[in-house]
Amino acid sequence: MSRQIILHFSTKDVPGARAFYTALGFTVNEAVSSGSCVYIIMSDTISVMFSEESVFSTFSPRGLCDTSKFLEVLTCLTCSSRAEVDEMIRKALEAGGSVFEEAEDHGFMYQHSFLDPDGHGWNLIHMTESP
CATH class of the missing domain: 3.10.180.10 (2,3-Dihydroxybiphenyl 1,2-Dioxygenase, domain 1)
Structure with a gap:
């Protein structure tokens, strides 16, 4: 399925x-x-x-997360290259987002994170090989 x-x-x-x-x-x-x-x-x-x-x-009996104080979830999205990660971060900043964590290069994995204007966290990842 x-x-x-x-x-x-x-x-x-x-x-x-x-x-x-x-x-x-x-x-x-x-x-x-x-x-x-x-x-x-x-x-x-x-x-x-x-x-x-x-x-x-x-949709839920639970209250909404105050994303100005708490991170409800960090959603990870894979990218095809380091350049795509950097380009999406650039676009996010230009569109009103903010950097959540600075870029990190782990050799096999490159990542960078942003928050959208509502405070939802996104972690962009490019992996070149298995750790």
């Missing part, structure tokens, strides 16, 4: 989330997007739904 990963995050600003992630080069599935949510396609198997906080809160 083929599986897909659909991440679901809250956002304070649906148009802002749309602008940020399309600035990184990702596309929007308009068929499942609306004024209260945007569905971002990252690859054939990974998508992210960003729902405004009032809508997102209907």
Whole structure:
């Protein structure tokens, strides 16, 4: 069975989330997007739904994470090269994101992290070989 990963995050600003992630080069599935949510396609198997906080809160009885104080999750995304990692970080910063951790080179793995404008953490990884 083929599986897909659909991440679901809250956002304070649906148009802002749309602008940020399309600035990184990702596309929007308009068929499942609306004024209260945007569905971002990252690859054939990974998508992210960003729902405004009032809508997102209907999906769980738990409260929302205050991402200005806490990291709810660090989502890792593989990249095809170090250059792609650096380019996506550059685009994220230009689009209003911030660096979460500085770049690290472990020889077999290069990584760099950013926070989107809502404080969601993304770790970009390029691996050249197994550790």
